[in-house]
Amino acid sequence: MKTKLKIIFAFILAFAGSSCGSWLEVEPQNDITLEDYWKSKKDIRLALNTSYSQLRGQVNTLFLWGEIRGGFLKDGPDSNTDYERILRLEILEGNDVAKWGGIYKVINYANTVLKYAPTVRSSDLSLGKKELNAYLAEAYFLRSLSYFYLVRTFKDIPFHLEPTDSDDVDIFLEKTPEKEVLAKLIEDLEWAERYIPKNLESAEYNHGFATQAAVQALLADIYLWDEQYDKCIEKCDKIINRSAFVLVEIWDNIFEEGNTVEGIFEIPFDRDRNQKNSLKKVLGETDNPIFTVPEEVMELYRSRDRRKNVTFASLSGGDDGDEATAIINKYYSGSLYNNEDANWIVYRYADILMMKAEALVEKGEFFEAQELVEQIRERAGLGVRVLPEDVERSEDIILEERALEFAYEGKRWFDLLRMAKRNDFKRKDNLIDILTKNVDPGDVPKWRSLLSDPMSYYLPIHFDELEKNLNLKQNPYYE
Structure with a gap:
């Protein structure tokens, strides 16, 4: 039976409530609540756990953003119209896949920790500077991971570095260019790498909470x-040089068991x-x-x-001449779709x-x-595949090898876009x-012309956000 990570859900504050109409869908916090709350390091831990919990609730979004446009899916008999x-x-712009409110909630909780955790030292003398920095590093990781998903999906985005903790906060920001967002994420994560723990108190915690390796993986990405x-x-x-992680010999165990020695950062689930999930x-x-799954x-x-x-x-073998049908089984190998x-x-x-390997190819190595x-x-039971001394041909091989290894792990579309946008x-x-x-074969020439615009590779801003924030401008491709 897999070892599971316990995440505390008991973070009960006014700002964990329902939306008051802001585009972040997070209610501004009450000053009295804040004054009464941030008293001990336990409060910081609970606030961070709320951010992790919110991230857990966004797995469907992470799947759709990373997979739906990647060519590895086709609509089934119960397909959703969006x-x-x-x-x-x-x-x-009304497509619900383009909704980003849940990801911004993760960011808002992380921003709350970054703002208020330092104030706890005045009331909890047991909170040392090293421990405080470790908490802040976790918050930087959660915020940076969330923003990285957003810039890859929408490109330029509203970039909040302060929580919506009062009515004085400007929640109606214009979009910040992707390059500026990435530069800030790198700055924050380079700081976090120095202060976040290498290891936590138990093996399963090393997978479900941010560690130094998780920060380094995000930075590499x-x-x-x-x-x-x-x-x-x-x-x-x-x-690689830490030797703390290895490829799991039995590939199935990565997904069926979870928290293996291959895992660096996992979002844990436990139906008990x-x-x-x-x-x-x-x-x-x-x-x-x-x-x-396309044939x-x-x-x-x-x-x-x-x-x-x-x-x-x-699901069917096509015995009567019908096309065989296959479904995604990666996370559910034990009991098709029941392994929640x-x-x-x-x-x-x-x-x-x-x-x-991809970075080395770009350097010609x-x-x-x-x-x-x-x-x-x-590990997959396959032989050697030679990488030719040609960047584009080797890029294609790397892209295919990543597809085979990481299919339906929320990476495919981002891999395609990363390769396409170079130079x-x-x-x-x-x-x-x-x-x-x-698309209909007769419409392919039309779509090829429209898709020559690189902004077509990013999702539109949902009309709900445009209505709430008049400072937001739609992705020009969708105007």
């Missing part, structure tokens, strides 16, 4: 996205504690799925690839190896990159090929 429209590129390849390699090497709401029932995706996997039968489950306590894995060791890819393939979107045609797979 999902169908995205697959067919008919994305409007941001540096790779920002094309700072030497920095990406540096952060990956810090994790009513902490249920709600991906079933996105994936649907096994006999009536919301999404199914060409299944064909990417060799028959001897150990990952294939864990990633997918077949499967962890959502944000970073694992395989991702570190592949991020470093193909042989060293190939050695890292070989580790992943060997001023030099390789956007690859992205356009994938995006146009689900």
Whole structure:
């Protein structure tokens, strides 16, 4: 039976209530409540746990943002209309997949910790500077992870560094350019890396709470996205050289058990504690799925690839000439869609190896990159795949290898976009090929023309947010 992480839910404050109409969907906090609350380090811990809890509630969003446009999904018999429209590129500003309020709640709780945790030292003398910095580092990690999802999905975004803790706070911000957001995230995380603990009190806590390795993994991801390849390699090497993480020999265990020695940061679930993974709401029932798997995706996997039968489950074999149907099974290998306590894995060791390999390819260091890819393939039961001394051809191999290893882990779309946007979107045609797979063949020329605009790769700002904040400007592609 898998070891599970206990997350405290008992953070009961006025600001954990319902929306008062702000675009952040977080009610400004009452001054009396704040004055009465921040008295001990226990209050800081509870506030941080609330941010983790809110992040747990966003797993469906993280899945959709990272997968729905990545070419690895097609609509099933119980498909959601909003999902169908995205697959067919008919994305409007009323599409609920574009709602970002839940992610901004994670940010707001983290901002609250960053503002008020330092004040606790005046009333709790047991809170030392080192321990306080560790709490602040956790908050920086949660805020930075949330903003990184937002900039990859929407590009330029409202960038709040203060909590909505009073009516004096300006909640109607204009968008901040992506580059400025990334620079601040890097600054915060570089600080956090120095102060966050390397290890926590038990093994399972090292997966479900932010640690130094989690911060380094996030930094590596941001540096790779920002094309700072030497920095990406540096952060990956810090994790690799610690020897604290390894590739799990039995690939199934990563998802069925959770909290393995491969996991770096996981969002934990435990249905026995009513902490249920709600991906079933996105994936649907096994006999009536919301999404199914395109045949060409299944064909990417060799028959001897150990990952294939864990990633997918077949619903019908096409015995009567009908097309075989497969569904996503990665997190539910034990009991199709019933395993509601499967962890959502944000970073694992395989991702570190592949991020470093990609950065090495961009630097022209193909042989060293190939050695890292070989580790992943060997675990999957596959042989050597040579990386040619050609950046674009090796990029394509890295992209395919990442697809095979991380399918349906919320990474596919971001991988595609990261590859496409390099050198001023030099390789956007690859992205356009994938995006146009689900549209009517007669409409492909029209869509290829429209998709030549790089802003089409980002979601629109939902009209609810535009109505609440008149300072927000819509993504120009959707105007």
